[in-house]
Amino acid sequence: MSEMNELAAKLLSEGTVKVVIGYEQGPAGVRPAFITDPAKAETLIFDSRCVQNLAVYLNPRRSHVVTLGKVAVIVKGCDSKAVAGLIREYQVKREDIVIIGVRCGGVVRRADMTAELTADTVSDKCQDCDVREPKFCDHLVLPLPPAPPITTRRADKIAELTKMTPDERWAYWSEQLDRCIRCHACREVCPLCTCVQCIADKNRPQWIPTSATLQGDVMWQITRVLHLAGRCVDCQECERACPLDIPLGLLTRYVAQMVEKRFDYKASDDPSVVAPMGEYRTDDEEGFIL
Amino acid sequence: MTIKMVSHADLAALVAELIAGNTQVIAPVQAKENPAATDYKQIQKLEDATLGTLPRRSIKEFLFPPSEVFLRYKQHKGDVTVEEASLTRPKQVIIGAKPCDVASTDILDKVMNWDYRDELWFARREATTIVSLLCPGLDNNCFCTSVGAGPDSTSGSDAMLIPVDGGYLVELVTEKGKALFGARAKEVTDSKLLAKVEELRQEARKKVEQNLPVVPAEMPEWLAANFANVYWDTLPLRCHGCGACTFVCPTCHCFEIADEREDVGGGVRRRNWDACQTGKFTVHTSGHNPRNTQKERFRQRVMHKFSIYPKRFGDLLCTGCGRCARVCPGGMSIQEAVCQLMEIAGAEPQGNGK
Amino acid sequence: MSSKTPASGTGFEPKIIAFVCTWCTYTGADLAGTSRMQMPPNVRVVRLNCSSRVNPQFVMRAFERGADGVIISGCHPGDCHYSTGNYFTRRRIAIFSELLDFVGVDSRRLTMSWVSASQGGKWRDVVSKAIANVKELGPFHQFSQVEGGEQQ
């Protein structure tokens, strides 16, 4: 038993929390686990396959998780930013949750892959990671694994796209987004999509058509990505969840880069930092304005 | 059972001939951005196809498109003229479909022809010829043999291809299938080949059968009597409620009807795929929602597939393709749920929630 | 979809939707009119309380329904009738325009400007610039495409 399992068992048996949300081995790869019985705490695992962002289960929209009682959640560095985001936006109270940080050496792209990290299997999000050792947590467990292998896959793709003409970019994106079947998995797995009623579900007015036409798909993705501007923590869950492998991570990543460039803001694991779209500076760059 | 032989060259020639005759030919095609994935897509020649893989989306979209036009209207002040969707559909042939995908068509025929006949579905059904391909069994997410289908099932197929040396054996199931192959399907001269077919079938079945026992016939009734089983409380915790499972499912057929304006004074009414896993599926205008949490929604999905549908129409609303488990971002698996349900099914029923 | 003449011909007259704030730009545009400044007739003005009322959906819907270009215009920074509205507009539209560009909509189709109530002349210039840009780019049809899921 690792210190993570012992800690989980301790928190549960002492009654500090009612449920520990962590990772377990499922029938096909690693998956989220909800441990309520201290005796079951030993089934928790953590390795490079633990790609899911468990902060999503703290989202108050998960009413069926909220009813379980006080929660301890196992987070990687990137996930701790999402928890901070939820606290920043008053979706969760800091005192209502126990955060167990795990030191992380990078994760693979999909939970059903093998644990071996190579330049090919490592997730894109790990390349731009600055919190392999979470700071925003109550407990920090497990030793720090070696740094993840380096891949420039995502950076290359963004560079390639930005070099294209707008028409070429449209050709690329219209082909990608045309596959969209509007299942909204990208929204549901996003820890920061906290709207009780999403604009895509509203019909008065119906800004976003429900039809899986290119028109609706583009409208939906642009809207979604804009809503996440300055809030996205680059956990890449949207891209992972997409059943049709649409490279949604490129959109969120590009916007995050623009936010950083213009407003000097990077997704933060400090809940007291103000998100960039909710504030302004009088001297913001405005070269694009006539 | 008529089994004939068709050579590679003949199959390619058939595809070329169909395309020349303005028939759309659809087959699994490797996805550009992900070499490991395929999609059913229109092909221009047989070489475009990557036969044998399980595409990301099922063939249902060619019979029941994600977004299908019911009517277009033009409006001028209070007057409306309506143009109905055409019921003449271009002929299409789907080649290399997975038996689990194809099995869904016969199942869905029942709901589409229940009192009211959905001509939009049947127009596409009639314009479509489906040639499936014997599946060797893919991975441990497969459980077609447990739900009445199988890797060698010809249910829904007009013909089934069985890969052998030098080409394919083709099992001609329907008249449509016979007509499609016509003289290209030659008599099988080598009797050993037929024995080989049986061997391939058994092998495939055996591979899939390891994954899950057959769902017992009592399951629908048992589920109905266990609507309030405590099992439902623990199961869907990790479910995100995204509905990706329903969208890739070959048998999920729920839809919504939506009007969209296209221009001033004109627009379109469509039906779009919808998913029982989302909250807005059942919410009343008043805000009341009969299935308010993920527990109820996931239970509904399992119930619909393994209790409601079979009680109404006889067939389980599942073909065991395993796509739902493969795409689930939360690591849920209906196969696992069914397995666990079968385990506890021996125990006392826990009532229907009253 | 509305039919448009091809970009190459001189006959292409773009449709441009302008979302303007009522306090500065609308008054400025009004001034341009009462001062009898000559302006091309391609712009349709939608008056809003503040430029920060412009939801990105407005812009996308305009493109969807046949606009070739969009102008968003409000008060100069510091002059907002609601004190700080246009500062938020500035941040939001900056990101929105970058994202549109990344998806393949030339950023010159989306013009943003500050035009005060006294700047009738500037409004004329903004409009002329926007029209010139869009004329160069040609008609915009991308967002009105529906192909893909629809099989009819």
Place this chain on the structure above:
Amino acid sequence: MNLYQPYLMRVEEVIDETPDVRTLRLAFQDPKVAEEFTFSAGQFGEYSVFGEGESTFCVASPPTRKGFIECSFKMTGRVTRALRRLDVGDTMGFRGPYGNKFPLDTIMKGKNIVFIAGGIALAPVRCVIENVLDLRDQFKDVTIITGARSVADLVYKYKLEEWEKRDDVRLVACVDPGGETPDWKGEIGFVPNVVKKAAPSPVDSYAVICGPPVMIKYTLPVLSELGFPDDHIYTTLENRMQCGLGKCGRCNIGDKYVCKDGPVFTLTQIKNLPPEF
């Protein structure tokens, strides 16, 4: 014509029932359809405004009066708002009739009928009431108990007056305490209490009850107390529907599709359903 193709209807008359409830009288544009169209009390249809969508309501007018249908709706969502914008002469869509019916020609024939309705739910009940009144000699005593939050919220006031005048109908109209006006002559009280007070006889009687869930919840025990057996109590269920044809898959409760097996259920049937409504 495919299944989902609506009949085109012309709005013949617009009646404002309450500040937010409106009734539309619709005529079929195609005279042949108008001739052939029939339905039964309790069935519903999909009313559509082009460009806005479809919405499910019962037919409020009785099947015994031909050539037109009426629907009453409360302005709440996108479609009902659009319906409210329609004027006399405008075109809208209707498809139906769908669902089962009240067994007026079989089980209920020759019996006493007690109607209980709350608020806008008088609309589905009105269809049955008028059907019964049009065939008055086929039924015994008819009792109508209807309530609303306030006098202003009472729908079909002109119908209530008409029924009041008939001596073969017992009408009890009530409003919630506080909802009365100085010249209100009916009862004051909540529907369950009024039912208790009015105490319709359960002998050889059938009850038809429609209303908001909270009203139903408290009225059913009263009916049981009065001696109505469960299978003599009929009500309608309103789950969200889109197709009305048993295809779109959202209205089911357990293995019952409300759009096909319903919307009319007896209390016995409802008690056997899982609690998903």
